[in-house]
Structure formats: C-alpha cells, structure tokens
Amino acid sequence: MISVENLVKTFPSRSGNVVALDGVSLEVPQGTVCGVVGQSGAGKSTLARCIALLEKPDSGAIRVDGTDLVRLNGADLRSARRQIALVEQEDILFEVRTVAGNVALPLEVARTARLERRARVLDLLDLVGLADKAAAYPDQLSRGERQRVAIARALVARPSVLVADDPTSALDKQTTAMVLGVLDRVRAELGVTVLIVTHDMEVLRRVCDRAAVLEHGRIIEHGSVLDLVTQTESRVAAMLLPEVSAVTEPGVGSGEASGSYDRVVDLILVGFAAVGALLPEATSRFRVNLALLGGGLTRLGETPVARFRIGLTGEHTNVTLDFISQHGGLVQPISRRH
C-alpha cells in the first residue's frame, strides 16, 4: 500500500519557486494499479520521482506499508529504495550485457547467490514473455521488448511498489498492448502495488483499478475507475467513456433531442448485467420505445461499460428511467418534451 500525505515539492527557478506538488494526498491499496493523469507540467513525473525516492519532497509523508520514507536516512533509506522500483519512458539497458545479464543486475548488487539469481531471472523473463531472449543483446530487441526487459529488471529484487513513468509513451499500439499485458500479469501474479504516470487513455482503460487526476500540482479527482466513471462532471469519465455525440447508430434517432422523443437521456451502465440486460428489461416491462441515438461500449479492465444517448417514447418513460436508476444505471437528463 502506498499512502501519500500532503506532499509539497518546489523547484527553484529564476522567476521564483515552481510549485510542482502542492499538497498531494493519494492512496494506492496493496496489489492495485493507479494511473496518474493530467496535463503537461501538472506534476505527474515529480510525484512519481518523489515516490521512487529520486526527489526529496519539501514536506509531507510517503508511506509504503506503513513506513514514512521521507524520514529515512542512511542504511534504512537504501533498504527502502529496494522496495520501490522505477521504470521510465526509455529505460537504459547495458548494451554489453545480455538480456538475462541486465535483469540480473539488481541481484548482483544485492549479492544474491548465483543459483537463486538464475532462477529469479528466468522467472521474471518468463513473466514478461522473453524467456527465449535471455541470451540476446539489447540491440537485437524491439523497443517494446526493451521496455519489458526494463520491467523484469525493476521487479527482480521483489519490490513491493512499481512506479512507471509513462512506460508506453514511445511505443506503438500493438507494442503498448504487450507491455500492458505484462503490467496486468505483474499485478495478478506478484501482487505488486503499481503507480503509472500516463498520457495514454488505453493504459487507464486496460490496467488501472484506480485513477488520480493532477492539475497544477493538486489532485482534483481520485478513486476507483469504475466509481469515477459513474460520477457526473468526472474528468476520468470524460476521458474514458465513449463520446455520445460522435457516434450515432445509423437509421435511428434522427431527431436527437429535438422533440421526436418524450425523453432524451444519457445513460452510463457498468458491468455485464447492466450493459447486457437492463435496457431490454426496462423497455419491455414498461412498454416504452427506445432509440439508440449515440454513444457506445468500452471495457475498463475486464468490465464492460457503456455510455448511450437514448430517446424514449411512451406513457411510462419516467418510471422506466427510475427503474434503470434503481438497477445501477446512471441517468443524465438531456431534454424533456413539454
């Protein structure tokens, strides 16, 4: 578990101090993945570097499994550093060492016995899908493979926290998917707590249980991704849910919100039951006609999530919408015909 409390970090500059983190508090429970998003300059990398103990905050606490790392010095600090691994955008591999040699490096530094070292390196290479590349050299690898070697190296000393600063920024879509697959396995198989700084919404969608939005050094939104997407005005919802106005079903809903329907609403549905069955059940139960005007489906982790704009006609449109709300759908009114 990572718990960040009221973290402040300023950098001196010619025009005065730059406040990179302005009282950041954040919790990432054990074994979960938290995505940190926000505009350029919001403070994301500074937060990642503070948690990875590469920057010392001016004030505040960073607790990992209960210990405040900000207060540590000397041997305690060195030992705490081994608990926290960092993967950056472009990781530097030692070109003269093989893939296995690169992954083994932290264990050599820690003087781990040769047999144990070998077993752990092979385990990690297996986890990142590169067991067959153990004897290859970094210049024989693709960018995505290099990034996976960096992840294996970061994890080989069994840290409890992995901090990844924009790990997919230099990668194409297919390679990103492979790296995300690896991060998913890291969470599932090693139980490591992961904090990922990212600009890529696919990272939030595919692997993050939680999200935090930073703006001008402050957290403006923070929580479980599935909770945030059902909150009105949520930035995370705006980033992750399908656009309602951009996608329209051909042949239906030509009069969108213009009076052709008794009610036009946006609906957010989370989970297999809601996405698959709630609308047909509600419309047949109350005998209303439903037209799909826009929106679509996405997947957050394993959970299907939909945002639809629908037009309803019939005598019982209000009761239908109440029924949908009571069964977990979030109803956001757009217009009402009167």
Ligand SMILES: Nc1ncnc2c1ncn2[C@@H]1O[C@H](COP(=O)(O)OP(=O)(O)OP(=O)(O)O)[C@@H](O)[C@H]1O
């Ligand atoms: N070492 C430093 N010295 C001076 N100012 C810094 C330093 N590191 C970061 N900053 C400043 O702190 C603020 C936050 O920077 P940071 O890199 O954390 O933002 P970010 O959200 O990661 O941005 P990006 O998405 O562009 O990487 C910015 O104003 C930046 O210029």
